[in-house]
Amino acid sequence: MSARVRPPGYRRRRGVDLLAKTLGVLATVFGLFWLVWILYVTFRTGIGALAWRTFTEATPPPGMEGGGLANALFGSLVMSALGIAIGAPIGIAAGTYLSEFAERRPVWRETIRFVNDILLSAPSIVLGLFVYTIAVRPTGHFSGWAGGIALALIVLPVVVRTTDETLRLVPGMMREAALSLGVPRWKVTTQILYRAAAPGILTGVLLGLARISGETAPLLFTALNNQYWASGLNSPTASVPVVIFQFAMSPYDSWHSLAWAGAFIVTLFVLVLSVGARAYLLRNRIDSAA
Amino acid sequence: MTASALAGTHSQNSEDPRVSARIASETRQDWVFRWLLFGAATLVLVCLGAAAISMLVGGRLAFQTFGWAFLVSDDWDAVEKHFGAFVPIYGTLVSSAIAMLIAVPVSFGIALFLTEIAPTWMRGPVGAAIELLAGIPSIIYGMWGLFSFAPFMAAHVLPWVRTHLAGIPGIGALFQGPPLGIGMLTAGIVLGIMVIPFISSVMRDVFRTVPASLKESSYALGSTTWEVVWNVVLPYTRSAVLGGIFLGLGRALGETMAVTFVLGNAHQLNVSLLMPGNSIAAAIANEFTEADSEIYLSSLIALAFLLFVVTFIVLAIARLMLRGLERKEGR
Numbered sequence: 001m002s003a004r005v006r007p008p009g010y011r012r013r014r015g016v017d018l019l020a021k022t023l024g025v026l027a028t029v030f031g032l033f034w035l036v037w038i039l040y041v042t043f044r045t046g047i048g049a050l051a052w053r054t055f056t057e058a059t060p061p062p063g064m065e066g067g068g069l070a071n072a073l074f075g076s077l078v079m080s081a082l083g084i085a086i087g088a089p090i091g092i093a094a095g096t097y098l099s100e101f102a103e104r105r106p107v108w109r110e111t112i113r114f115v116n117d118i119l120l121s122a123p124s125i126v127l128g129l130f131v132y133t134i135a136v137r138p139t140g141h142f143s144g145w146a147g148g149i150a151l152a153l154i155v156l157p158v159v160v161r162t163t164d165e166t167l168r169l170v171p172g173m174m175r176e177a178a179l180s181l182g183v184p185r186w187k188v189t190t191q192i193l194y195r196a197a198a199p200g201i202l203t204g205v206l207l208g209l210a211r212i213s214g215e216t217a218p219l220l221f222t223a224l225n226n227q228y229w230a231s232g233l234n235s236p237t238a239s240v241p242v243v244i245f246q247f248a249m250s251p252y253d254s255w256h257s258l259a260w261a262g263a264f265i266v267t268l269f270v271l272v273l274s275v276g277a278r279a280y281l282l283r284n285r286i287d288s289a290a
Numbered sequence: 291m292t293a294s295a296l297a298g299t300h301s302q303n304s305e306d307p308r309v310s311a312r313i314a315s316e317t318r319q320d321w322v323f324r325w326l327l328f329g330a331a332t333l334v335l336v337c338l339g340a341a342a343i344s345m346l347v348g349g350r351l352a353f354q355t356f357g358w359a360f361l362v363s364d365d366w367d368a369v370e371k372h373f374g375a376f377v378p379i380y381g382t383l384v385s386s387a388i389a390m391l392i393a394v395p396v397s398f399g400i401a402l403f404l405t406e407i408a409p410t411w412m413r414g415p416v417g418a419a420i421e422l423l424a425g426i427p428s429i430i431y432g433m434w435g436l437f438s439f440a441p442f443m444a445a446h447v448l449p450w451v452r453t454h455l456a457g458i459p460g461i462g463a464l465f466q467g468p469p470l471g472i473g474m475l476t477a478g479i480v481l482g483i484m485v486i487p488f489i490s491s492v493m494r495d496v497f498r499t500v501p502a503s504l505k506e507s508s509y510a511l512g513s514t515t516w517e518v519v520w521n522v523v524l525p526y527t528r529s530a531v532l533g534g535i536f537l538g539l540g541r542a543l544g545e546t547m548a549v550t551f552v553l554g555n556a557h558q559l560n561v562s563l564l565m566p567g568n569s570i571a572a573a574i575a576n577e578f579t580e581a582d583s584e585i586y587l588s589s590l591i592a593l594a595f596l597l598f599v600v601t602f603i604v605l606a607i608a609r610l611m612l613r614g615l616e617r618k619e620g621r
Binding site for chain 1: 327331341407418428433515545551578
């Protein structure tokens with residue numbers, strides 16, 4: 001080895017290479033460091049703050065000890081369900097159109113795909129403000145409905161994209177085989193393509209749910225907040241993220257601790273959901289099944 | 291083949307009126323189904339358009355009252371009803387700039403690690419862990435930022451910054467002031483951490499699209515790993531890498547909750563990065579429900595309109611640059 005003739009600059013090039021690799025490793029460690037720190041703080045403080053009454057009692061008035069997050073948990077549940085119930089069907093329909101029915105309007109199709117991609121990363125606070133102007137201002141009051149609509153706007157692009165992408169993976173032979181038997185296209189789509197693409201579409205819906213369960217900004221001026229149980233979808237509704245925001249910014253220690261309990265619940269739910277959805281997709285992918 | 295074409299061939303062959311009636315009804319069903327789906331897809335477009343228009347209409351009063359001064363004035367006075375957007379705009383731009391300064395090199399390093407350095411068995415789990423950062427809700431970043439990171443900055447990082455950087459002529463002014471913990475620098479760092487997973491996963495994905503034969507040719511000529519990445523991989527993926535960076539920038543500009551927690555909501559213009567500031571998104575989140583006059587509300591909606599336009603442009607650039615990548619993958 002030592003007798004080998006080395007080209008000029010060899011040492012320097014090796015040095016640069018080693019430096020780049022070291023920096024690459026350090027960058028990865030840097031990224032993982034924050035993940036560990038954030039999860040450690042959230043889980044340790046959150047589990048410590050968790051109590052049975054967190055799930056049974058409503059949010060306490062300012063300065064009072066005790067209380068829980070029951071009304072906020074329920075509000076989050078209802079509004080997320082509403083968001084999925086509105087956003088997912090429209091998203092699946094739109095994704096189906098893009099993948100299956102837009103062959104005669106390629107420009108329109110690409111425009112919608114482009115806009116959908118932008119909607120996917122658009123600031124959620126702007127979407128919340130938009131829903132405020134269409135659903136809160138005209139009715140004159142904040143409501144659970146408005147919150148649900150705002151969340152639906154965030155679910156929509158996620159589901160559109162995953163549906164579109166999953167359907168495009170379904171082999172063309174399946175469509176042709178069904179069409180050659182004289183099956184109408186809406187039946188081909190709903191009974192054959194959807195069956196083949198179900199795992200992918202379901203993953204999209206679950207990822208959408210994971211995204212909205214932690215969303216705060218779109219709920220601030222749509223559902224607002226409510227210290228008590230909401231009397232219905234027409235009244236202001238508490239949600240866990242908004243309660244976390246309000247309580248964490250407050251000067252009371254007992255509120256901070258409730259905020260941490262909420263943060264723990266939300267984080268655990270979101271992470272389990274998004275990791276679970278991806279694992280489910282990996283096991284049921286179209287290309288691995290076919 | 292389309293449904294109408296199918297129906298056409300059928301009706302030629304069949305004399306049975308029941309069959310042709312059935313075909314006619316199926317054709318009708320197909321027509322309804324197709325238009326329903328078309329409507330749903332168009333709704334996506336309508337949502338974005340309606341959002342832009344409603345912001346513009348809502349902010350019209352502010353734009354009319356203050357004119358161009360709205361963009362450059364640093365007044366924000368709810369009592370005198372005088373509003374200018376300069377402080378929030380400045381805060382959004384500066385905190386995003388700090389975020390990109392941190393996130394771009396780190397993301398590049400992570401993508402490098404995940405595609406060239408790490409042993410194969412490590413790539414999947416480490417990549418998934420980095421992506422987990424994107425799954426954490428932004429409100430959690432905010433809480434952690436306020437209760438863990440800001441005190442840490444105030445106790446350990448900022449005193450060092452003050453003693454070592456504040457004296458440098460020129461940029462020293464950026465690092466003066468009390469070590470509060472919350473402020474522009476802290477917000478920028480938190481934002482940077484939040485966009486790392488977005489940028490690094492795009493970079494990793496595009497690095498993977500580089501044909502192995504290209505890289506192997508370079509290795510065969512005696513290149514080191516770094517030289518392959520710098521001279522082959524990066525030139526090949528340049529536009530998509532920029533697209534990923536713009537995608538991260540779009541996220542950073544519009545990020546709300548995390549920034550609201552650690553920025554401090556101050557409407558004074560401060561050169562120092564250690565001082566509290568404001569951003570467009572944080573100003574809206576903090577003040578919207580407190581806005582007690584029509585012009586106050588309109589000014590906040592006008593801010594949202596500005597944010598919307600800027601993020602739209604940034605994200606559109608990102609998507610256009612990433613388009614090339616999709617074509618490459620499809621080939």
